[in-house]
Amino acid sequence: MRQKTFRSNEYKDPAKLEQLCWDAVEFIDVIYDHFNINIKYRNDQLIKSACPVHGGDNSVACNFYPSGDHVVHWKCRTHSCEDHFGKNMIGFIRGCISRSKYEWEHKGDKEATFAEAVDFLLEITGQKFSDIKEKDNSILEMSRFNTMVWTMFGDSEDGPISSITREFYREHTKIPAQYYLDRGYSYEVLNKYDVGFCDKEGKQMYNRCIVPIYNQDMTSIVGFSGRSIFGQCEKCKFYHDPEDRCKFFPKWRHSKGFQKEKWLYNYWYAKDHVKDSGAAILVESPGNVWRLEEAGIHNSVAIFGTALNQSQKDLLDSLGAMSLIILMDNDDAGESAAAKIIHACSNQYRIYKPTINKNDIGDMTQEDIRNLILPYVLEAKEYYK
Ligand SMILES: [Zn+2]
Numbered sequence: 001m002r003q004k005t006f007r008s009n010e011y012k013d014p015a016k017l018e019q020l021c022w023d024a025v026e027f028i029d030v031i032y033d034h035f036n037i038n039i040k041y042r043n044d045q046l047i048k049s050a051c052p053v054h055g056g057d058n059s060v061a062c063n064f065y066p067s068g069d070h071v072v073h074w075k076c077r078t079h080s081c082e083d084h085f086g087k088n089m090i091g092f093i094r095g096c097i098s099r100s101k102y103e104w105e106h107k108g109d110k111e112a113t114f115a116e117a118v119d120f121l122l123e124i125t126g127q128k129f130s131d132i133k134e135k136d137n138s139i140l141e142m143s144r145f146n147t148m149v150w151t152m153f154g155d156s157e158d159g160p161i162s163s164i165t166r167e168f169y170r171e172h173t174k175i176p177a178q179y180y181l182d183r184g185y186s187y188e189v190l191n192k193y194d195v196g197f198c199d200k201e202g203k204q205m206y207n208r209c210i211v212p213i214y215n216q217d218m219t220s221i222v223g224f225s226g227r228s229i230f231g232q233c234e235k236c237k238f239y240h241d242p243e244d245r246c247k248f249f250p251k252w253r254h255s256k257g258f259q260k261e262k263w264l265y266n267y268w269y270a271k272d273h274v275k276d277s278g279a280a281i282l283v284e285s286p287g288n289v290w291r292l293e294e295a296g297i298h299n300s301v302a303i304f305g306t307a308l309n310q311s312q313k314d315l316l317d318s319l320g321a322m323s324l325i326i327l328m329d330n331d332d333a334g335e336s337a338a339a340k341i342i343h344a345c346s347n348q349y350r351i352y353k354p355t356i357n358k359n360d361i362g363d364m365t366q367e368d369i370r371n372l373i374l375p376y377v378l379e380a381k382e383y384y385k
């Protein structure tokens with residue numbers, strides 16, 4: 001009890017609390033990923049999803065306003081969960097932790113404390129409460145794109161950069177990432193996909209392999225995904241440096257402002273192959289794409305997880321494929337993802353769902369991949385003619 005009183009005193013400064021919420025907005029993707037919240041719709045002012053606090057199957061019940069009306073706030077349109085936990089971002093996090101950690105369902109159930117929510121946001125944003133500073137507004141106004149570039153390459157003296165090209169990125173990054181070479185990916189494929197490593201301490205992508213995501217014609221980078229170079233910690237289940245104390249360090253992190261639900265990984269290379277063959281292969285993550293590529297199969301795109309969002313489906317549809325080969329990971333999440341994709345796409349596409357006997361494509365040999373996948377690709381091609 002004493003500790004709790006002490007901590008809530010520590011977290012009293014309202015200006016700092018408000019700034020913490022603004023800081024955390026930059027990490028909103030990390031937060032949504034952490035609580036497994038699937039974004040259904042998003043623009044700069046509004047994010048819609050199912051309510052992560054009361055659960056429920058209305059996929060747009062929860063409105064989160066990352067830049068709205070002076071403070072970051074949220075609203076649960078079916079159960080008004082914000083009335084119980086608080087309308088600001090700290091209330092949102094309290095609700096999310098209450099549900100995910102304590103299985104909160106009703107008033108009276110165990111719930112997360114205010115201090116717990118603040119601790120979470122400090123961890124996410126990587127700062128101490130005493131160090132929170134009100135930021136200069138001009139920085140906030142800098143485009144999200146510049147913010148991304150600055151986080152990656154930091155203290156650049158050249159001033160804001162209006163676009164980041166492949167050349168610029170490659171000049172500033174160690175390619176290929178040793179971590180993926182050690183996992184058996186070829187030099188050629190990692191080099192082709194510009195998979196690098198961030199060794200700059202203090203940067204958002206420190207201790208991660210960097211996977212750039214290009215726009216459709218590969219003229220600029222729209223975001224980065226960073227994969228921790230560490231294994232999973234048995235105690236806390238995160239992927240932090242085993243030499244450090246347990247801390248929030250998810251397996252994947254996307255660069256600030258990158259809206260993963262709007263892009264398909266490898267679209268830039270795969271598009272012509274998809275058009276030629278009439279088939280697209282859907283996988284979960286970049287590593288799957290590289291494995292297929294190594295096996296000589298060039299028409300795969302990754303959806304960055306287990307949900308094919310509407311914008312991603314629009315992109316896919318624009319390729320004009322007639323067949324979809326679905327290769328989600330061989331686990332429960334992959335199974336349910338495949339079921340949803342089939343439901344959303346079976347009117348439009350001929351669907352193939354090969355059964356893989358390993359955890360995912362990444363664990364298969366090139367020969368096994370060719371034996372498993374090529375018959376489907378050929379059949380789809382016949383159908384296309
Ligand atoms: Zn709710």
Ligand SMILES: [Zn+2]
Binds near residue numbers: 237245
């Ligand atoms: Zn740990």
